[in-house]
Amino acid sequence: MDAETAHDVTLSSLERLKALGMLPPAQPLPGRAVSALGLRFPNPVGLAAGLDKNAAHLDALASFGFGFIEVGTVTPRPQPGNPRPRLFRLPEHRALINRLGFNNLGLTSFIENVQRSTWVRERRGVLGLNIGKNADTPIEHAEDDYLTCLTGVYPWADYVTINISSPNTQGLRDLQHEAALRRLLHRLKDTQQGLAARMHRHVPLVLKIAPDLSDQQIDDIARTVLEVGIEGVIATNTTLDRQAVAGHARAEERGGLSGAPLLARSNHVIRVLRAALGPDTTIIGVGGVLEGEDAVSKLQAGADLVQIYSGLIYRGPALVADAVRATRSA
Numbered sequence: 284m285d286a287e288t289a290h291d292v293t294l295s296s297l298e299r300l301k302a303l304g305m306l307p308p309a310q311p312l313p314g315r316a317v318s319a320l321g322l323r324f325p326n327p328v329g330l331a332a333g334l335d336k337n338a339a340h341l342d343a344l345a346s347f348g349f350g351f352i353e354v355g356t357v358t359p360r361p362q363p364g365n366p367r368p369r370l371f372r373l374p375e376h377r378a379l380i381n382r383l384g385f386n387n388l389g390l391t392s393f394i395e396n397v398q399r400s401t402w403v404r405e406r407r408g409v410l411g412l413n414i415g416k417n418a419d420t421p422i423e424h425a426e427d428d429y430l431t432c433l434t435g436v437y438p439w440a441d442y443v444t445i446n447i448s449s450p451n452t453q454g455l456r457d458l459q460h461e462a463a464l465r466r467l468l469h470r471l472k473d474t475q476q477g478l479a480a481r482m483h484r485h486v487p488l489v490l491k492i493a494p495d496l497s498d499q500q501i502d503d504i505a506r507t508v509l510e511v512g513i514e515g516v517i518a519t520n521t522t523l524d525r526q527a528v529a530g531h532a533r534a535e536e537r538g539g540l541s542g543a544p545l546l547a548r549s550n551h552v553i554r555v556l557r558a559a560l561g562p563d564t565t566i567i568g569v570g571g572v573l574e575g576e577d578a579v580s581k582l583q584a585g586a587d588l589v590q591i592y593s594g595l596i597y598r599g600p601a602l603v604a605d606a607v608r609a610t611r612s613a
């Protein structure tokens with residue numbers, strides 16, 4: 284079956300099981316609780332963005348036992364994403380390549396879905412909402428899309444992720460460069476402070492970065508994050524690098540590579556970030572967690588929390604339990 288069709292079928296089967304009352308309770312597995320971003324995470328294992336782009340399956344996914352769930356990336360307006368096929372499995376490498384391109388139903392539908400979730404209403408775990416820009420918004424107006432999304436999701440989020448690291452939206456990763464990044468983050472910070480004052484509730488901002496950065500670029504990003512007072516960084520998104528899968532029939536598909544081949548690179552980014560950020564900024568480590576021990580390796584590299592996407596495709600929900608168990612004593 285085509286990988287994206289399999290993805291859709293799995294999520295609708297999960298919904299059917301939920302309707303039949305056949306899923307475990309939608310609550311975090313007991314694990315090592317973590318205080319970060321001014322929030323209490325019941326365990327340090329989260330769902331990474333992109334698996335549930337429309338926040339349509341929160342309660343079903345919460346039954347896997349995550350301590351936190353991040354949904355999105357959402358853009359202001361609905362958009363179809365790139366033509367299919369656009370998601371590929373490389374099972375020999377326990378990896379995926381995707382060039383989905385932020386296919387999603389837009390901000391209004393996203394917020395309606397979040398509001399419908401029992402897991403969210405009862406505050407059982409921590410909810411991250413991940414925001415981006417529409418493909419047809421010129422890059423010089425990207426800030427407007429991020430501000431629209433931030434304002435829309437703010438009342439419903441425990442934290443908001445600013446995703447400037449997808450390789451599948453033209454020009455997006457350029458927002459990681461110094462002057463553009465400083466401008467974008469300052470404007471988002473101002474808006475966050477305005478919203479916090481108006482709503483009497485501070486929602487932290489987290490920046491999601493690519494793995495394809497030099498140590499110098501990571502240092503520059505860290506400096507800007509500290510200067511602006513962004514509360515956390517997610518490292519990392521998918522990679523454009525294909526060295527680890529060279530020779531595979533699918534290796535040259537355009538898009539971002541995720542899964543096992545990403546582990547070492549994203550752990551390196553975490554280490555460089557932690558050295559540059561010092562102890563106070565939260566780091567969420569993501570990329571290549573396929574075993575409980577991989578989650579531990581991210582904490583050892585300096586992350587406070589971890590997220591999983593591709594590992595779930597190859598290991599299923601048992602991976603969440605493995606990672607929660609392994610990180611209990613880490």
Ligand SMILES: Cc1cc2nc3c(=O)[nH]c(=O)nc-3n(C[C@H](O)[C@H](O)[C@H](O)COP(=O)(O)O)c2cc1C
Nearest residue numbers: 331332333356381519520541542570571591592593
């Ligand atoms: C099919 C697919 C879609 C993704 N979509 C998004 C997205 O919309 N927003 C985002 O921030 N990251 C997205 N990601 C990146 C993941 O959140 C994660 O950073 C990356 O896959 C590395 O983790 P992994 O090796 O556990 O998959 C996506 C990844 C995959 C495989």
